[in-house]
Amino acid sequence: xxxxxxxxxxxxxxxxxxxxxxxxxxxxxxxxxxxxxxxxxxxxxxxxxxxxxxxxxxxxxxxxxxxxxxxxxxxxxxxxxxxxxxxxxxxxxxxxxxxxxxxxxxxxxxxxxxxxxxxxxxxxxxxxxxxxxxxxxxxxxxxxxxxxxxxxxxxxxxxxxxxxxxxxxxxxxxxxxxxxxxxxxxxxxxxxxxxxxxxxxxxxxxxxxxxxxxxxxxxxxxxxxxxxxxxxxxxxxxxxxxxxxxxxxxxxxxxxxxxxxxxxxxxxxxxxxxxxxxxxxxxxxxxxxxxxxxxxxxxxxxxxxxxxxxxxxxxxxxxxxxxxxxxxxxxxxxxxxxxxxxxxxxxxxxxxxxxxxxxxxxxxxxxxxxxxxxxxxxxxxxxxxxxxxxxxxxxxxxxxxxxxxxxxxxxxxxxxxxxxxxxxxxxxxxxxxxxxxxxxxxxxxxxxxx
Amino acid sequence: xxxxxxxxxxxxxxxxxxxxxxxxxxxxxxxxxxxxxxxxxxxxxxxxxxxxxxxxxxxxxxxxxxxxxxxxxxxxxxxxxxxxxxxxxxxxxxxxxxxxxxxxxxxxxxxxxxxxxxxxxxxxxxxxxxxxxxxxxxxxxxxxxxxxxxxxxxxxxxxxxxxxxxxxxxxxxxxxxxxxxxxxxxxxxxxxxxxxxxxxxxxxxxxxxxxxxxxxxxxxxxxxxxxxxxxxxxxxxxxxxxxxxxxxxxxxxxxxxxxxxxxxxxxxxxxxxxxxxxxxxxxxxxxxxxxxxxxxxxxxxxxxxxxxxxxxxxxxxxxxxxxxxxxxxxxxxxxxxxxxxxxxxxxxxxxxxxxxxxxxxxxxxxxxxxxxxxxxxxxxxxxxxxxxxxxxxxxxxxxxxxxxxxxxxxxxxxxxxxxxxxxxxxxxxxxxxxxxxxxxxxxxxxxxxx
Numbered sequence: 001x002x003x004x005x006x007x008x009x010x011x012x013x014x015x016x017x018x019x020x021x022x023x024x025x026x027x028x029x030x031x032x033x034x035x036x037x038x039x040x041x042x043x044x045x046x047x048x049x050x051x052x053x054x055x056x057x058x059x060x061x062x063x064x065x066x067x068x069x070x071x072x073x074x075x076x077x078x079x080x081x082x083x084x085x086x087x088x089x090x091x092x093x094x095x096x097x098x099x100x101x102x103x104x105x106x107x108x109x110x111x112x113x114x115x116x117x118x119x120x121x122x123x124x125x126x127x128x129x130x131x132x133x134x135x136x137x138x139x140x141x142x143x144x145x146x147x148x149x150x151x152x153x154x155x156x157x158x159x160x161x162x163x164x165x166x167x168x169x170x171x172x173x174x175x176x177x178x179x180x181x182x183x184x185x186x187x188x189x190x191x192x193x194x195x196x197x198x199x200x201x202x203x204x205x206x207x208x209x210x211x212x213x214x215x216x217x218x219x220x221x222x223x224x225x226x227x228x229x230x231x232x233x234x235x236x237x238x239x240x241x242x243x244x245x246x247x248x249x250x251x252x253x254x255x256x257x258x259x260x261x262x263x264x265x266x267x268x269x270x271x272x273x274x275x276x277x278x279x280x281x282x283x284x285x286x287x288x289x290x291x292x293x294x295x296x297x298x299x300x301x302x303x304x305x306x307x308x309x310x311x312x313x314x315x316x317x318x319x320x321x322x323x324x325x326x327x328x329x330x331x332x333x334x335x336x337x338x339x340x341x342x343x344x345x346x347x348x349x350x351x352x353x354x355x356x357x358x359x360x361x362x363x364x365x366x367x368x369x370x371x372x373x374x375x376x377x378x379x380x381x382x383x384x385x386x387x388x389x390x391x392x393x394x395x396x397x398x399x400x401x402x403x404x405x406x407x408x409x410x411x412x413x414x415x416x417x418x419x420x421x422x423x424x425x426x427x428x429x430x431x432x433x434x435x436x437x438x439x440x441x442x443x444x445x446x447x448x449x450x
Numbered sequence: 451x452x453x454x455x456x457x458x459x460x461x462x463x464x465x466x467x468x469x470x471x472x473x474x475x476x477x478x479x480x481x482x483x484x485x486x487x488x489x490x491x492x493x494x495x496x497x498x499x500x501x502x503x504x505x506x507x508x509x510x511x512x513x514x515x516x517x518x519x520x521x522x523x524x525x526x527x528x529x530x531x532x533x534x535x536x537x538x539x540x541x542x543x544x545x546x547x548x549x550x551x552x553x554x555x556x557x558x559x560x561x562x563x564x565x566x567x568x569x570x571x572x573x574x575x576x577x578x579x580x581x582x583x584x585x586x587x588x589x590x591x592x593x594x595x596x597x598x599x600x601x602x603x604x605x606x607x608x609x610x611x612x613x614x615x616x617x618x619x620x621x622x623x624x625x626x627x628x629x630x631x632x633x634x635x636x637x638x639x640x641x642x643x644x645x646x647x648x649x650x651x652x653x654x655x656x657x658x659x660x661x662x663x664x665x666x667x668x669x670x671x672x673x674x675x676x677x678x679x680x681x682x683x684x685x686x687x688x689x690x691x692x693x694x695x696x697x698x699x700x701x702x703x704x705x706x707x708x709x710x711x712x713x714x715x716x717x718x719x720x721x722x723x724x725x726x727x728x729x730x731x732x733x734x735x736x737x738x739x740x741x742x743x744x745x746x747x748x749x750x751x752x753x754x755x756x757x758x759x760x761x762x763x764x765x766x767x768x769x770x771x772x773x774x775x776x777x778x779x780x781x782x783x784x785x786x787x788x789x790x791x792x793x794x795x796x797x798x799x800x801x802x803x804x805x806x807x808x809x810x811x812x813x814x815x816x817x818x819x820x821x822x823x824x825x826x827x828x829x830x831x832x833x834x835x836x837x838x839x840x841x842x843x844x845x846x847x848x849x850x851x852x853x854x855x856x857x858x859x860x861x862x863x864x865x866x867x868x869x870x871x872x873x874x875x876x877x878x879x880x881x882x883x884x885x886x887x888x889x890x891x892x893x894x895x896x897x898x899x900x
Contacts, residue, residue: 333841333842333895334895334896336841337837337838337841337842337892337895338892338895338896340837341830341834341837341888341892344826344830344833345826345830348822348823348826348830351822352819352822352823355818355822356815356819359815359818365806365809365810365818368805368809368815368818368821368822369802369806371818371822372798372801372802372805372818372821372822372825373798373802375822375825375826376794376795376798376825376829379826379829379830379833380791380794380795380798380829382833383794383829383832383833383836384791386833386836386837386840387787387790387791387836388787389840390836390839390840391783391786391787392783392787438791442787442788442791445783445784445787445788446784446788
């Protein structure tokens with residue numbers, strides 16, 4: 001795109017009656033995990049570097065407009081409301097009403113489509129031909145939600161040759177995410193004179209002229225939210241997207257993540273807890289781990305069990321800061337920096353707590369030598385991973401040893417150790433595993449030498 | 451340079467009588483800190499990505515040729531010997547003898563010039579005009595070694611207008627490092643028909659035609675090694691270049707580095723010790739620190755003093771691995787990876803050793819809680835620095851706190867503590883400083899948020 005900034009046009013003029021039958025609020029303002037559909041669309045584009053928006057308003061537009069002004073200030077974006085009095089003639093007229101504002105390329109999106117923000121960057125990166133518009137197309141026909149209602153496309157050699165609902169022999173589904181050029185407006189006007197005010201009408205004219213390219217959305221997720229069922233599916237989709245398949249450890253994936261995403265979903269939608277910033281959640285996780293460390297120093301089985309439960313709870317909540325940040329588009333470098341340092345201090349406290357508690361009944365310095373070695377193992381396991389990225393320019397490959405020295409597993413082992421009344425034993429075992437793991441990773445670095 | 455590989459032509463055909471009056475070996479094979487002048491020139495170019503060499507041999511060429519074959523194999527380079535039987539007519543004839551081998555651009559260097567390898571990359575990056583050769587020029591007229599014998603240049607608007615020894619009103623010194631194009635050969639032939647077989651003769655013709663550009667070598671060091679005095683100066687220059695002004699801590703700069711560069715110079719030139727690889731030196735440093743940790747666990751003042759001396763010695767030797775690597779062009783990612791992990795394990799051992807020794811006479815878990823906190827502080831000080839690079843894409847700015855949490859200072863403090871019979875006190879103080887420093891750096895990350 002020659003580095004030029006691309007604006008985004010978002011169509012939010014329609015009625016959307018199937019979703020909002022209660023008439024409680026206009027469809028673009030229907031909330032999905034704390035953010036309204038329109039706000040989510042805008043922020044997803046912002047993730048891809050878009051900072052100029054034209055939002056077309058029609059049905060109940062006067063209710064939506066104040067929000068645009070608020071988001072413009074709050075998110076430091078340029079958001080221009082564009083009124084379309086002809087919105088009932090079709091969404092093509094809504095796109096047309098932005099014609100005076102646009103110079104060359106622009107994104108065209110529907111306010112009620114949920115999508116992986118990576119899809120926008122992908123679409124922009126894949127744009128090649130100056131003389132065509134591009135449409136993100138989903139080739140996974142069998143897996144598309146609400147297939148009957150979807151707009152289908154036929155694709156020949158990268159060009160869309162047919163577009164419409166109920167198309168026989170479809171090759172993909174229209175995701176409603178376009179990268180357009182100004183000549184779209186000519187096509188829309190032509191369709192309208194033929195009595196078709198829809199966006200699809202204009203697109204059909206472009207397709208016939210060979211001016212509509214298909215860009216595969218690949219494995220990225222998206223969803224057209226038209227019904228209450230789709231809204232629930234959108235919620236599931238967002239929660240599923242919070243995991244980090246390439247980073248999460250074994251315990252995190254099987255145990256922590258399923259719990260933490262539910263906690264995060266609760267936190268962002270709750271009127272009081274939604275005020276917690278991701279960094280505040282990092283701090284809560286740290287305080288849980290500190291409390292656990294304190295309880296480990298006490299006598300008695302139940303104190304140890306309570307300590308074990310708190311440490312695992314701290315480990316679960318440690319996932320929530322990032323999840324809440326991603327759900328509400330508040331991820332930041334400082335947040336990650338804060339989280340990782342607090343985690344290391346939490347590890348330090350827990351190791352000292354467990355060793356202190358064990359040293360009440362087992363004197364002699366060897367108890368502490370073991371504790372210190374475990375501490376060194378825990379901290380250096382994290383250190384080694386960072387150092388590897390710095391030295392070799394990429395994270396460690398996902399091997400068994402990498403999974404064994406992750407924090408989720410070591411805290412879970414301490415939790416189990418506490419349940420069995422043997423937290424110090426669990427500490428020493430995990431310390432050993434950490435040092436062995438570091439040795440293995442060291443060796444891997446050695447082999448990469450040649 | 452459009453990504454094409456540039457070959458290097460190195461002139462090694464002359465007599466160099468002023469340097470090798472003893473006639474012991476040909477000038478290109480005179481050693482400078484373990485590597486011969488010619489080998490050092492080749493490896494300096496390799497640092498800049500050059501892997502194809504043409505070495506012009508003349509005087510005693512038959513003694514030099516076997517080394518070229520050896521280096522070709524050992525360093526995985528292409529090194530072609532080019533014989534010049536007319537070498538006594540001037541070094542221009544030596545350059546001319548490479549004409550059949552060269553297609554477009556090539557570097558042209560003297561075998562007896564020592565230079566910062568960064569100068570080559572700089573010259574290549576600065577090349578702009580297709581229609582000119584470029585010469586690296588040193589503008590620091592007052593600081594050039596052996597000024598009387600240097601070739602001077604006059605520069606007007608980036609073009610060299612005059613070149614020669616004893617030039618009045620010179621603007622810079624010819625460093626003998628050229629980036630040439632084939633039309634140089636025409637100029638050399640023309641000079642030769644006029645009875646001038648020198649390279650300067652050809653360059654003068656280029657200069658008159660406006661085809662010789664000057665590229666400033668800026669602050670990079672270089673040296674023309676013509677005399678035994680210059681050879682000694684070259685040794686000093688190389689040793690000075692081993693420090694890392696932007697990374698070395700206070701103790702490292704004032705105390706460790708001046709000692710370690712002398713040790714490194716000894717190691718690389720000693721017939722036995724020169725076989726030590728940089729990684730073996732890292733291991734020696736680690737073993738010194740481990741021995742120190744063991745001595746700290748023993749009773750008696752002199753054991754503690756010995757431990758203190760060993761830890762400081764380990765800290766000094768910790769600088770030698772990198773120095774030897776840089777002196778002999780053996781730096782590697784694995785070497786740095788190896789060194790940093792061993793340093794962290796050395797820190798762990800010393801903290802445990804000191805705390806163990808102190809716990810012999812002071813019972814109670816608080817001694818070990820203090821030791822564990824110091825351990826955490828030492829390891830996390832290093833961790834925080836790595837994490838900062840990862841999160842913010844650049845190292846921490848060089849503040850007082852960054853200097854206070856460096857390894858050179860903490861090991862020096864432990865050394866001083868040991869001399870005063872108070873290593874545990876020194877440990878606790880340095881642990882405190884480390885945690886404070888981390889807190890400060892954390893805060894710096896916070897401010898960078900906005």
